[in-house]
Amino acid sequence: MIRMTLADVADAVGGVLDLARSDTRDTIVSGMVDTDSRLIGPGDVFVAKPGDVTDGHLFVPAAVEAGAALALVEHHVDAEISQIVVPDVVQALADLARTVVARAREIGDLRVVGITGSNGKTTTKNLVQRILQDEGETVAPRNSFNNDVGAPLTMLRVGEGTRFLVSEFGADTGGMIARLAGLVTPDIGAVLMVGLAHAGGFGGIEATQRAKTELVQAIRPGGIAVLNIDDPRVAAMAEVAAERGVTVRWFGRGPGAEVRAEDVEVSAAGTTSTIVVTDGSGERRMPLHLQVLGEHHVMNALAAIAITRELGVDPEDAIARLATVQIAERWRMQPLGSERVRIINDAYNASPDSMSAALRTLAQITEPGQRKVAVLGAMSELGEAAGEEHDRVGLQAVRLRIERIVVVGRDARRLFLAAIGEGSWDGEAVFFETSDEAYDYLMTELRDGDRVLVKSSNSAGLRHLGDRLGESFS
Structure with a gap:
């Protein structure tokens, strides 16, 4: 997290600051923020989230023992640590994330990428992270941190030197992506596909399409939407982008994609294809070899190349970095x-x-x-x-x-x-x-x-x- 005073944190979350004896309102906190006391270290911020099985407030003493500097709580806990009392710690997480990302934008040249889709979010996030980490400090979710808790926790890892924040946005109800993406107003938003994943929660594939469109609606004016030209439901989001003054970049297998794949072949050794990148000067053709198994991961690679191209990464460099990725994620192919x-x-x-x-x-x-x-x-x-x-x-x-x-x-x-x-x-x-x-x-x-x-x-x-x-x- 960027450096903030306890008073600044309290203002950001709209909470009541309850100081420990050794702290003042101007005491600085800059550690990691987490809801798991087992992951807390010296100087970190512990969020005492109530849960279905247990209550995070019970673990405030453990967080203190681990060296936590601050606790976000919904009621005062008898522990020697400064606490900020809020009505809802999950909402406080979101409010703090919004403030941290906004301040990081003011301090440096932070660029924010948002990724959603019925499938492929985590793999694409990992591929984008692999490409960008050679360009500068990159923050991306651990595992599939893409919900009301995980997404803000990822955003709160942003520091003064962070150049890129890659956010993955999942949803099981309408409005969730709008809420999460609205915390960071991405510079680039990528929609991979609209399918039946979570369709039961949304109420059908049309509702799923509306939910994924929320990311395009959250992109800041002048930003870029990276869309799958092969998926008609995703391609239709170009109209929404145009209404918001957002530029569209296309990826896919079909004609019209500015980053596309040809001659895809799959074997036990991985997936090979020819990547064709089109710009004002014509076409560039480059071989891609993915160690990651599965033809479908070529689409994720195309999205990653298209996203990072808009951040100044030459596609040839992006392809070379993708070739080093051995697995998409644990338990994924x-x-x-x-x-x-x-x-x-x-x-x-x-x-x-x-x-x-x-x-x-x-x-x-x-x-x-x-x-x-x-x-x-x-x-x-x-x-x-x-x-x-x-x-x-x-x-x-x-x-x-x-x-x-x-x-x-x-x-x-x-x-x-x-x-x-x-x-x-x-x-x-x-x-x-x-x-x-x-x-x-x-x-x-x-x-x-x-x-x-x-x-x-x-x-x-x-x-x-x-x-x-x-x-x-x-």
Whole structure:
């Protein structure tokens, strides 16, 4: 966090400052801000957030023991630490983040990037971070910190020397992206795609489109919207950008994209393509090799190149840096195991689009003589579309000639039934209630040369099954 006095922090969050004996209103704080007392260090700010299971106020003494300089609380805690009492610490987090980013803009040349989309946000954020970190101090979310708590915590890591803030904006309801992006008014906003992820919470794909459009509406006038030309729902956001005086830059596979990919090829060694960048002087063609598995990650790379190009990074330099990225993120197309039995653990998130892309990747990286094995769990938050979309995945798995389809969890049973109905019988498709049962089966079933995809939503918990299999076959 940038340097602020205790009085400044209190003013920013609209709270009542309760000083410890050794502090004054002019005492400076500049440490990290966090809601987890285990991550607090000397000089940090602890946010005592009430939760569903426990209450952060109970951990203020632990934060003091760790050296915290300030606590944001909703009621006074008996502890020797300066406290700012606010009605709602989550709102206080947002208010403090807004102030910190605004001051950082005044102090230096901070540029803010916002990224949203139904799929690919975290991967694209990581790719953008990798490119920008060679240009200057870059702050980006840990893991998928993209909600009402995680996004402000990321913003609060901005310091006086930060050149780039990369924010990832997720949402499960309308208005959430507008609220979070409104804290920083991005210079560049990128929308990757509009799909069925979280569609149940939004109430349908049209509502999802409106929610993602909120990022374009939050871009500061004179800023830049980086949009996927291949997705009609994203492309339609260009009208909103024009109304706000925001310039549009296009990425994608189709004609008209200023950053596009051609000749995409996928193998177990990664993904190769030719990147074509168009500007006023013509076209530049450059080879890209991604170690990250999956054809769909080419789109994320295109978005990252388009974003960073607007920040002054030559696309050739961006491509060279992308080639060093080995995995998108833990549990996202993460190779585990060994060449004998390769496990691809992609079980952190799942939507119909990402499930389809992962299955296609499994088919593409499996060579003759090797078996394709898909270990699949439920896709969450699809609302009324859940049954139909699980059916679709089961049908696709069969049509891709996946030799073993292992379905885990009661919420995914319809996927199994769809595979059976499409002709995957005689042991080709099996169903298990629990991950332990699936693990026991796979340990007897898997053989040399198998390529195994583990894919589900986070709530299904198959990422741990993927880790377990990876360790067993390492």
